[in-house]
Amino acid sequence: MLFSSIPFLYYFLPCVLILYFIVPKALKNTVLLISSLVFYAWGEPKYVFLMIATVLCGYVLGLLIERYRGRTASKGFMLLSVVAFLGALGYFKYADFFIENFSKATGVSVPLLQLALPIGISFYTFQILSYTIDVYRGNVAAQKNPIDLAAYVSLFPQLIAGPIVRYVDVAEQLCVRTHSFEKAALGIRRFLFGLAKKILLANTLGELCDAFMASPDKSVLFYWLYAIAYMLQIYFDFSGYSDMAIGLGKILGFEFLENFNYPFIAKSITDFWRRWHMSLGTWFRDYVYIPMGGNRVRKARLLLNIFTVWFLTGFWHGAEWNFIVWGLYFAVLLLVEKFFLLKQLEKLKGIRHIYVLFFIAISFTIFSANGMGEALSRVGGMFGFGGIPFASAAWLYQLKNYGFILLIAIFAATPLPKKCIAYLQTKKVGAICVNLLEIPVLVCLLLAATAFLADGSFNPFLYFRF
Amino acid sequence: MKKIKNTVSVVLFAAILLGVSAACLLKPADAFSDAERRALAQMPEWSAQSVINGEFMEGFESYSADQFPARDALRSFKAWWTNTVFQKKDNNGLFIAEGHISKLDEPENEEMLAHAAERFNFLYESYLKETDAKLYLTIVPDKNYYLAEKNGYPALNYPTFIEKVQEKTEYLQYIPVTDLLSADDYYTTDTHWKQENITDVAKHLLDTMGVPTQKGDYTVNRLEKPFYGVYTGQLARKTKPDTIAYLTSDTLDACTVTYYDTGKPVVGELYNMEKAGGKDPYEMFLSGSAPLLTIENPSVTEKRELVLFRDSFGSSIAPLLAEGYSKITVVDIRYIQSSFVGNFVDFDSCEDVLFLYSTSLLNNSLALR
Numbered sequence: 001m002l003f004s005s006i007p008f009l010y011y012f013l014p015c016v017l018i019l020y021f022i023v024p025k026a027l028k029n030t031v032l033l034i035s036s037l038v039f040y041a042w043g044e045p046k047y048v049f050l051m052i053a054t055v056l057c058g059y060v061l062g063l064l065i066e067r068y069r070g071r072t073a074s075k076g077f078m079l080l081s082v083v084a085f086l087g088a089l090g091y092f093k094y095a096d097f098f099i100e101n102f103s104k105a106t107g108v109s110v111p112l113l114q115l116a117l118p119i120g121i122s123f124y125t126f127q128i129l130s131y132t133i134d135v136y137r138g139n140v141a142a143q144k145n146p147i148d149l150a151a152y153v154s155l156f157p158q159l160i161a162g163p164i165v166r167y168v169d170v171a172e173q174l175c176v177r178t179h180s181f182e183k184a185a186l187g188i189r190r191f192l193f194g195l196a197k198k199i200l201l202a203n204t205l206g207e208l209c210d211a212f213m214a215s216p217d218k219s220v221l222f223y224w225l226y227a228i229a230y231m232l233q234i235y236f237d238f239s240g241y242s243d244m245a246i247g248l249g250k251i252l253g254f255e256f257l258e259n260f261n262y263p264f265i266a267k268s269i270t271d272f273w274r275r276w277h278m279s280l281g282t283w284f285r286d287y288v289y290i291p292m293g294g295n296r297v298r299k300a301r302l303l304l305n306i307f308t309v310w311f312l313t314g315f316w317h318g319a320e321w322n323f324i325v326w327g328l329y330f331a332v333l334l335l336v337e338k339f340f341l342l343k344q345l346e347k348l349k350g351i352r353h354i355y356v357l358f359f360i361a362i363s364f365t366i367f368s369a370n371g372m373g374e375a376l377s378r379v380g381g382m383f384g385f386g387g388i389p390f391a392s393a394a395w396l397y398q399l400k401n402y403g404f405i406l407l408i409a410i411f412a413a414t415p416l417p418k419k420c421i422a423y424l425q426t427k428k429v430g431a432i433c434v435n436l437l438e439i440p441v442l443v444c445l446l447l448a449a450t451a452f453l454a455d456g457s458f459n460p461f462l463y464f465r466f
Numbered sequence: 467m468k469k470i471k472n473t474v475s476v477v478l479f480a481a482i483l484l485g486v487s488a489a490c491l492l493k494p495a496d497a498f499s500d501a502e503r504r505a506l507a508q509m510p511e512w513s514a515q516s517v518i519n520g521e522f523m524e525g526f527e528s529y530s531a532d533q534f535p536a537r538d539a540l541r542s543f544k545a546w547w548t549n550t551v552f553q554k555k556d557n558n559g560l561f562i563a564e565g566h567i568s569k570l571d572e573p574e575n576e577e578m579l580a581h582a583a584e585r586f587n588f589l590y591e592s593y594l595k596e597t598d599a600k601l602y603l604t605i606v607p608d609k610n611y612y613l614a615e616k617n618g619y620p621a622l623n624y625p626t627f628i629e630k631v632q633e634k635t636e637y638l639q640y641i642p643v644t645d646l647l648s649a650d651d652y653y654t655t656d657t658h659w660k661q662e663n664i665t666d667v668a669k670h671l672l673d674t675m676g677v678p679t680q681k682g683d684y685t686v687n688r689l690e691k692p693f694y695g696v697y698t699g700q701l702a703r704k705t706k707p708d709t710i711a712y713l714t715s716d717t718l719d720a721c722t723v724t725y726y727d728t729g730k731p732v733v734g735e736l737y738n739m740e741k742a743g744g745k746d747p748y749e750m751f752l753s754g755s756a757p758l759l760t761i762e763n764p765s766v767t768e769k770r771e772l773v774l775f776r777d778s779f780g781s782s783i784a785p786l787l788a789e790g791y792s793k794i795t796v797v798d799i800r801y802i803q804s805s806f807v808g809n810f811v812d813f814d815s816c817e818d819v820l821f822l823y824s825t826s827l828l829n830n831s832l833a834l835r
Binding site: 006009010011014046181189216400401404442448450453 | 618
């Protein structure tokens with residue numbers, strides 16, 4: 001089920017909230033578990049059993065890891081969990097990629113499995129892995145209550161598109177959490193802003209991307225317009241989902257960590273990755289990069305560590321070569337910055353933002369393509385390869401058509417709106433206006449989002465396919 | 467203040483969520499959307515099978531959007547938001563220019579064009595090649611031809627498009643009509659042309675086909691019911707309606723129309739007044755979608771027959787072409803297989819064959835069978 005859908009907003013959510021708030025504390029996690037399973041089964045009836053099996057496996061292995069703590073068996077059970085969870089992920093997500101490439105490389109034709117990708121498998125696999133590894137490391141105690149663990153893994157607000165909530169961050173909240181009007185109000189505000197980001201901005205920008213793809217009248221400027229639109233679309237799509245997840249979490253008493261921090265104002269690519277999909281970045285840092293030795297190793301090993309992490313980051317996003325190239329592209333940029341550029345960028349205040357946005361635009365053009373062939377053709381198009389014209393009528397029209405939305409999106413992607421509101425709140429009249437207008441603005445955003453849904457302008461979240 | 471605001475936020479959000487949810491559950495399902503002219507999704511049937519294979523959920527998604535309370539008002543609000551807040555030039559692919567609602571042109575679709583040409587070629591090879599009939603083609607441009615580029619909207623390259631159709635149908639003599647038309651010859655809220663404005667087009671076609679025409683003294687009759695064309699609902703914005711006018715004359719009044727929808731001939735009218743009061747009043751012209759019909763004109767005493775292959779633009783011009791023929795057979799291969807046409811139409815007895823199609827259909831010709 002999608003957050004940005006009428007069944008979720010006006011059927012599922014009211015039922016869940018009523019049930020959640022009328023049952024006693026002891027049953028709240030049970031309500032969350034059941035509703036999360038319904039939420040997941042709505043989109044993936046068959047794969048709900050895979051998720052239940054993952055939870056059971058994680059539960060048993062967590063207990064065994066703790067029981068044999070300090071002994072070799074504990075490490076064995078931890079490794080078993082890694083193999084089992086990554087094995088399931090590999091089977092469902094990557095099997096056809098390996099088969100296809102094996103067939104191409106050897107000429108031996110092996111039939112593809114053609115399995116449907118279980119929604120959110122990349123997210124919940126990383127969550128359950130964080131649990132068993134943290135139990136092994138002694139960072140957290142094994143969860144004795146299977147319902148609490150299952151509620152954590154399947155928690156519907158962040159089940160299918162993150163943020164990747166690590167068990168250690170919510171272990172306490174699973175047992176004890178507080179609910180208040182203040183938290184709920186903050187959650188509602190966050191949820192509605194996220195909903196508006198997704199439906200009003202991301203989906204509208206998605207229409208521009210679709211128009212670009214359907215247009216036979218391509219030009220260099222049209223390729224750049226697409227790159228900018230897609231960059232903003234994926235930001236509002238994914239950060240909108242994260243906002244909704246964090247907002248719903250707050251309503252339900254949870255505090256999830258932030259996943260985005262205005263990534264497009266980054267001063268370097270290194271800074272960008274501290275601001276974009278932060279939960280994934282920190283996951284790879286803590287469970288891959290640091291265990292491999294992190295920074296405190298010889299140069300050759302450092303290179304290996306960075307390339308491995310970014311190869312895996314790219315591959316995590318999808319079983320296609322363009323995702324791998326996308327990951328390695330960042331590895332190269334980060335290494336260049338680490339060894340040469342970072343200090344220079346400190347001095348180039350205006351130019352560094354252009355540098356970041358330029359390389360990010362290219363990266364998302366690679367990211368958005370269906371395979372490497374299309375990625376190369378699109379990046380080539382941005383630089384006029386293939387004899388395409390510099391400008392076209394279609395570009396001009398779409399620039400006029402979406403120009404204002406792009407301006408709104410660019411403004412909304414910076415901290416300026418937040419700063420404006422903060423400034424207004426320092427003034428007496430401004431503070432009154434902000435307080436008085438907040439609720440009508442939220443109602444208006446909900447109304448507009450509902451209107452867009454009722455009119456059928458509907459796109460699934462881009463991050464669903466990861 | 468903060469406390470009050472938080473409480474109001476929570477209570478209001480809960481009230482909206484529960485209120486709308488209750489309205490969704492209690493509202494009886496509508497069968498049809500007049501604005502969008504389409505059947506609305508109904509509650510899907512629940513079964514273990516439909517849940518497991520996801521059909522129920524898919525059906526429910528459509529049902530919940532289609533049956534949402536005050537949906538038409540919300541669609542209008544969305545259109546307002548798109549055009550006013552977002553300053554978009556179009557909504558749902560439709561725009562307003564010079565008082566007309568028009569639909570953005572689809573990019574030229576080579577496959578569709580080839581499909582249309584292949585269907586025409588099939589008709590030519592199967593029925594027309596061996597006859598003495600003279601074969602003609604006319605292409606009705608979409609009103610975008612007159613509106614889009616001028617108003618800054620992207621448009622199909624109409625001259626190239628028409629040229630391509632001509633190249634693929636060299637056995638047909640092309641009769642151009644683009645110079646005889648203007649945006650005002652089309653309804654402002656609909657895709658079609660106005661019958662009262664195309665008498666010159668009909669005369670030009672008849673002249674080119676060498677058919678002697680009469681004076682064409684028509685009486686213009688107007689329907690009282692306002693005509694909200696197909697684009698009004700799609701745009702979801704209230705616009706000034708059109709009025710449908712239809713032409714009558716002594717000659718047209720004497721014509722007999724026979725429909726063959728069910729295989730058996732049924733005598734009908736040129737202008738179907740029941741349909742004029744229906745959901746799409748444009749269907750009053752030759753009763754709208756009809757696979758096969760004939761118009762017999764007793765005023766033309768000398769035998770002269772025309773076979774007209776057409777789309778919906780043909781509905782309003784066919785009566786005007788009837789002025790010059792003793793009999794017109796009107797065929798719409800969207801509703802009858804091309805391979806069956808020979809069972810019902812005698813091509814040996816006709817003098818002329820005219821293919822009359824709009825650019826929008828030729829560029830999206832999948833319906834041609």
